[in-house]
Amino acid sequence: MESSAERDGDTDRDDGVGTRERIIRAASRLMQRQGYDGTGIKQIAQEAGAALASVYHFFPGGKKELAVAAIQRGEEEFADELRVAFDQEEDPAEAIVLCTRRLAEGLRASDWVDGCPVTSTALGSASRADDIQRAAASAFAHWRDLVLDRLLRAGVDADAAHDLAHTVISTLEGAELAAQVSRDATPLHAAGRHLAQLIRLAQGTPARS
Amino acid sequence: MESSAERDGDTDRDDGVGTRERIIRAASRLMQRQGYDGTGIKQIAQEAGAALASVYHFFPGGKKELAVAAIQRGEEEFADELRVAFDQEEDPAEAIVLCTRRLAEGLRASDWVDGCPVTSTALGSASRADDIQRAAASAFAHWRDLVLDRLLRAGVDADAAHDLAHTVISTLEGAELAAQVSRDATPLHAAGRHLAQLIRLAQGTPARS
């Protein structure tokens, strides 16, 4: 499945990263910007600095298998961002606010083209390939579990925490989408404030008025 | 290559619905399911029961112009749903809950393929065509204004209402996305509950100073 160590003897030839890794990165980034159908395999190979045959060597399942790998990569990236935010802010409400701020920064830095890598890859292709739909669903579930875990540790009631974890992910996702489409970070900032409000409410702490 | 020429509901013969209208409907429905790049113009023409040349006759701008029309159609559809919900429920919080329920029903009825028509059409193509991005942004802004208007009439403080309108749209959008990808209505139901909570909170908080 996934081999974390990608070095044989001396490396640091090209980018210090193996070909397979470069292909995944290129696929993830391109599909994030152009969607599944809008991204060609030849384009991925070129962007990765790899040969076309190499793509099919590492991903014999073709474009679909590549999309699954790209989605899993995107899942890990955002999961890391969530973990970092929860690590930097001990208050879960503040952590979510920090998260929205980071998303807004990333979006603006890319001139509003780098949205959620999972969403754009999965939308439109999920109805044709079950593997892709399953990978995207797994990403959402994984992120939700990270939030759920933090909410439970913050003393939120179990039933409320399950619901709230859903809404945190939905709102983050939707706000990033709205911000990307509108080319304006306001949806993300509003989402951060309101999610913090909901989390504080669920914790039993009186919210800011 | 014969695949279900006409079926499902009504394929809109000459029942007073002109060719141009049928093309818009087909484009909107197909791009909603398959995205911009995943939908071919020939497929749209076939689904609409129209000639390929007719598509270019009514939409000389080609696929891009067609996508803009499809997005505008999707905008109107959801705006109507919002208005109906606000009309049926006098409490804005309950109206949003009703809205999430309707979205969940529609999603399940289509076997989780008919998500937000604007999102799937705009994602991935907006970075290449400014017209499409602008149409999608306008859709989000229009929906937001509908919510904002209702919140203001419900006595919500102006500043709070602006923010809350953003979050209502973001969360509805994100929850529909999460529900579609996960093939599970839970995100929408949770979103309804939490948005109602936020709205009631904003209604009960009088404007300060």
Next chain:
DNA sequence: ACGGCTCTGGAATGAACGTTCTACCGGTAC
């Protein structure tokens, strides 16, 4: 009957798509 209009049928174009194939290179193992 007429020309003038909107709309359509079907073929054609050139480019891009995903995928497959064969030949080849640089190693390590024998």
Next chain:
DNA sequence: GTACCGGTAGAACGTTCATTCCAGAGCCGT
């Protein structure tokens, strides 16, 4: 050395794509 194997280069496959063009259908007021 020779044999082998993971990885690469590039051409070729058949298909589909968006778009264009033109000849002709249907209908209109005259």
